[in-house]
Amino acid sequence: MASLRQRAACIGIATSPLSVRRDFMGQLTNSVPVSLKTQLDRLGSKFVHVNCIQVGSDQFTFNDAVEIDRAVAKTRDLYAGAGRSMGVGRIQHFGISTADAHGRDVINSDGEAETLTDEWTVPNDALDLFFVRMYVTATAGLSRVDGPCDKNAKGMDGSVVEMNAGGGVSDFATAHELGHYLGLSHRNDATALMNPTIPNGGVITTSEADNMRDHCRMKNPC
Amino acid sequence: MSVIIGSRKDRTVSGAIAALAGKPTTLTPGAAIAILAEAAATAPDKVAGRRATTALAKVVSDHDEPQVRVAAAKGLGQVQSSTSVRALRKAADHAQDGQLVAAASAGLSNLGVRADVRRLRAASDRAEWPHAGVQAAASARMLAHRVGAAVDPADPAQELPGESAQVLPVTARLKTRIKPVELPVARKAATADLPWRSLVPDGAAAVGAFSCGDRTHVVLAGKDATKLLSAPGIAGTLLGVNESMGTTFVRWVVLTRPDGDGLAVTVTRPTGEVGFVGRGTIVDGVLSVTVDAVDTPGATAAHVTVSLAKGKLEVDGRTEKAITSPRRQPVPVPLQFDASGPGAARVG
Numbered sequence: 001m002a003s004l005r006q007r008a009a010c011i012g013i014a015t016s017p018l019s020v021r022r023d024f025m026g027q028l029t030n031s032v033p034v035s036l037k038t039q040l041d042r043l044g045s046k047f048v049h050v051n052c053i054q055v056g057s058d059q060f061t062f063n064d065a066v067e068i069d070r071a072v073a074k075t076r077d078l079y080a081g082a083g084r085s086m087g088v089g090r091i092q093h094f095g096i097s098t099a100d101a102h103g104r105d106v107i108n109s110d111g112e113a114e115t116l117t118d119e120w121t122v123p124n125d126a127l128d129l130f131f132v133r134m135y136v137t138a139t140a141g142l143s144r145v146d147g148p149c150d151k152n153a154k155g156m157d158g159s160v161v162e163m164n165a166g167g168g169v170s171d172f173a174t175a176h177e178l179g180h181y182l183g184l185s186h187r188n189d190a191t192a193l194m195n196p197t198i199p200n201g202g203v204i205t206t207s208e209a210d211n212m213r214d215h216c217r218m219k220n221p222c
Numbered sequence: 223m224s225v226i227i228g229s230r231k232d233r234t235v236s237g238a239i240a241a242l243a244g245k246p247t248t249l250t251p252g253a254a255i256a257i258l259a260e261a262a263a264t265a266p267d268k269v270a271g272r273r274a275t276t277a278l279a280k281v282v283s284d285h286d287e288p289q290v291r292v293a294a295a296k297g298l299g300q301v302q303s304s305t306s307v308r309a310l311r312k313a314a315d316h317a318q319d320g321q322l323v324a325a326a327s328a329g330l331s332n333l334g335v336r337a338d339v340r341r342l343r344a345a346s347d348r349a350e351w352p353h354a355g356v357q358a359a360a361s362a363r364m365l366a367h368r369v370g371a372a373v374d375p376a377d378p379a380q381e382l383p384g385e386s387a388q389v390l391p392v393t394a395r396l397k398t399r400i401k402p403v404e405l406p407v408a409r410k411a412a413t414a415d416l417p418w419r420s421l422v423p424d425g426a427a428a429v430g431a432f433s434c435g436d437r438t439h440v441v442l443a444g445k446d447a448t449k450l451l452s453a454p455g456i457a458g459t460l461l462g463v464n465e466s467m468g469t470t471f472v473r474w475v476v477l478t479r480p481d482g483d484g485l486a487v488t489v490t491r492p493t494g495e496v497g498f499v500g501r502g503t504i505v506d507g508v509l510s511v512t513v514d515a516v517d518t519p520g521a522t523a524a525h526v527t528v529s530l531a532k533g534k535l536e537v538d539g540r541t542e543k544a545i546t547s548p549r550r551q552p553v554p555v556p557l558q559f560d561a562s563g564p565g566a567a568r569v570g
Contacts, residue, residue, distance in 0.1 A: 028555075053552045059289065094552035102353055103324050103493065106289055108256075108296040109417045110464050110471040115491055118520040121549040134252035134293045137415075138260070138467075140227045145465055152544045154435035154522050162227075164250045169227055186466050196466065197226045 002222060004036070007043050010222035011089040012125075026052075026091020028065035032073050039087075042080050043222045046213045047087030048182065049126035050075075053158075055116065056105025056133050057095025064163055067170055068093075068131060071161075074171035075178060078193055083206025086213060094122055107160070108136040117158035121151050127181055127217050128158030129174065135162035140198070141173045143180040149216040172198040179204070182212040227253040235261050235270045239277045242285070251290045255281070259297030263416050266303045275301050279309035282322070292325045299329020300416040307333050314341060314358065320351025323358060328493055331361035332420035336369045338362075343379065356383055360494025367477045368420060370453035375479070375486065384496035385488055387516040390523035390547065392540045400526050400539035403433045405440060406463050407470060412440045414459060418472035418492040422459045429458075430535030434524060435543065438463065440470060443530055447509040450502075454479040457487070457502070457509065458530075476511070478502060487511050497521065507531065515541075520549040 004024065005015045013023050021027045025034050052068055054060050072091055079086040098105055104116045113135070121128055127147075135141060143159035151157055159177040164170045172193070179194055184204075187194045191201030194208070204212070212218065228249040231237065238254035238261075241247040249257070255278065262274035278301070281294035295313055298306040310333065313326035327345055330338050342362035349355035360382055366373050374380055405412060405428060412428035414421065423444030431440045443458040450457055460474040472492045478485040485502035500513030508531040515524045523546040526539030 051552075054555060056289075057555060093555040095555045096550075096552045098321070099351075099353060100550075102495075103321065103328070103357060106252075106292045106296060106321075106325070108293070108299075109415050109492070110469075111415070111418070111462060111473050111492065114462060114471075114473065115493075115495075119550055120519075120552055122552060133289045134250075134255075136252045136256050136259070136293045136296055138226060138253075138256055140250065140253065142464070148436075150544075151549075154541075154543070154545060155437060162250060162252050164252075169250060173227075180466075 002040065002043075004040065007040050007222050011043065011047075011049065011219075013090055026072055026093070027069045028093060029062065029069055031066045032069040034073060038080075039076070042076065042085070042087035043089060045080075045085040045087050045221055046218045047089040047221070048178070048215075048217050048219065049090040049124075050088060050178070051122040051124065051126045051128050052091060052093050053120070053122065053128060053130045054093070054095045055101050055130050056098040058098050059105065059133060060095075067163060071171040071174040075175040078175045078202045078204065081202075082204035082209035082212075084209035084213060086209060086218070089219060090126060092122075092126065096120060105133040106136065107132050107134070110137065110142050113142040113160040114156050116160060117156045121157065123151060125217075127178060129178065130158055130160045131163050131170070132160060133163055135160070140164075140169065141177045143177040145180050145185055146183040146215070147181040169198060172200065172202065175202065179208075179212065182215040182217065184208050184211060233257055235274050235277075238274070242277065242281055242290070251287070252293060255290070255293045255297045259300045260416060262301040262303070262306070266301060272305075275303050275305045279305055282309050282313055288319055288321065291319070292321045295322055295325035295329055296417065299325070299332050300419070302333055302420075311338070311341065314345045320349060320354035323349055323351070323354040327354070327358040327361040331364040331368065332418065334365050334369075336371050339366050339369070339371050346379070357493070364421065364475070364477075364490070364492075364494055367454045367456050367479070370455060373454045373479050375481075382488060382490055382494050382496050384516055384518045385499065387496070387518060389499065389514040390517055390521060391514070392523045392525050392542055394523070394542040394544070394546075396543040397540045398435055398543055400432055400434045400524065400537060400541055402535060402537050403431050403438060405431045406438050407440070407468060411468065412442065412461060412470050414442070414461065415469065415471040418459075418475075421456060421472060421475045421492055423456050426458065427533075429530060429533050430537075432528075432535075432537040434526070434541050435522065439473065441528070441535055443509075443535075447504050447530065448507065450478045450485060450509075451480055451504055457485075457511065460489075474498075485511075487513055489513055498524070498526075515546070517547050519547055520545055521547040
């Protein structure tokens with residue numbers, strides 16, 4: 001099996017100094033159980049890097065950090081359990097202060113979500129995932145379907161998800177919205193991750209997984 | 223695409239009120255407020271609508287969580303009723319929380335009357351938090367256009383964010399033609415989303431759509447453009463489409479004010495940030511507008527001319543294929559908390 005340092009180098013993380021939980025696993029807290037061995041194995045499949053962007057970062061609490069950790073862990077589990085396994089590689093955390101967010105920490109229309117992703121990006125090879133404090137519409141997030149990989153191209157190039165500290169919903173929403181970005185559309189099957197209502201069964205079929213694995217954001221196995 | 227939160231049983235006015243009172247439901251506060259806002263906005267005179275409005279007003283003033291109060295103010299901004307307007311005016315006038323002032327101000331740009339223009343300008347002057355001041359001023363300006371109140375272009379306090387930014391010329395080798403396309407949704411389904419419905423001109427209808435890069439804009443325009451020559455107004459609204467839900471949402475609002483023998487045109491987000499500026503004319507009932515993109519984060523140079531005659535839309539122009547102005551960059555989050563527990567020891 002590849003070593004931790006080999007895998008870390010493969011996903012673009014500095015290997016010295018290296019905090020396994022914070023740097024390699026991308027966890028903000030020690031509250032969510034994670035397995036290093038499992039993550040090392042999962043990087044043997046195709047994977048996607050994600051930038052977790054806290055919108056209104058100065059309002060985020062410890063419980064919110066735990067919620068983000070759960071969302072990352074759940075997404076990793078659901079993607080690894082797909083009909084064809086996938087991983088989530090490098091997780092990095094970024095923030096937009098409440099002052100800089102210009103009111104978009106609480107979003108009340110899809111237009112505001114689109115504007116948020118139009119204005120902000122992290123210039124790297126990871127998918128931008130914006131965690132807003134609240135998403136006050138009939139839905140809890142927004143993403144393009146089969147989103148672009150060129151961050152200099154026009155158009156919405158990130159996903160937006162509502163934080164829901166303690167509710168356990170943003171973990172499904174995270175996996176669901178990233179699924180959209182990686183090419184998936186809605187499916188009515190109640191067991192499907194791409195069922196429009198969450199929480200749901202979280203299932204990703206083989207054909208859906210193949211679709212996601214072909215996305216330009218997906219990296220080759222380490 | 224989007225996801226829906228909550229069981230059918232909970233997605234009611236009673237379920238939403240229960241969720242906001244902290245009772246166990248399947249709704250998030252955001253979903254609960256959206257449910258109340260929709261119930262109140264679509265039927266403000268019915269029992270459920272009145273109950274929803276009252277609940278939202280109570281959340282604005284009493285809820286423990288500041289962000290929930292802000293969200294409720296944004297929800298109330300969709301509800302045309304005396305209760306909602308009163309609650310928003312109170313928040314704009316007296317709230318200590320700058321975010322709440324900003325949200326209430328944006329709501330009043332939808333619901334307010336001519337007298338609220340002055341109220342919002344005063345709220346802008348009073349605001350201590352910079353964004354609250356900016357949002358209140360922008361809301362005053364949006365409201366002025368909605369109700370036809372005077373706008374003084376020489377007063378910097380009445381300028382919208384980005385309105386005097388440099389125009390971006392289309393100079394790149396790779397360009398895309400901006401051209402009319404088929405409506406991506408049924409004509410009747412092309413409506414503004416609730417938060418910004420008031421920013422659509424009276425009697426407006428979908429007159430067509432055009433593509434700009436990989437985006438499609440649905441154009442809603444009012445029936446009578448000639449009145450734009452006499453007072454500040456709103457010529458039209460551009461909608462985007464949520465692909466999964468088939469719903470449309472307000473992306474841009476086309477503001478005009480009389481200027482010489484034509485119109486000064488400013489195209490803004492519904493919250494007031496400017497994306498394009500230019501000029502317009504109305505000759506023999508034909509409205510013609512030419513605008514250029516301005517230098518704001520994530521903007522792409524574009525030069526576009528839109529003409530509207532008897533409900534028929536003509537569009538032509540060019541846009542660069544890649545964004546022209548860099549987007550803003552979030553900052554890396556340092557270790558925010560003592561990772562082992564809720565001591566919340568902020569170290570960065």
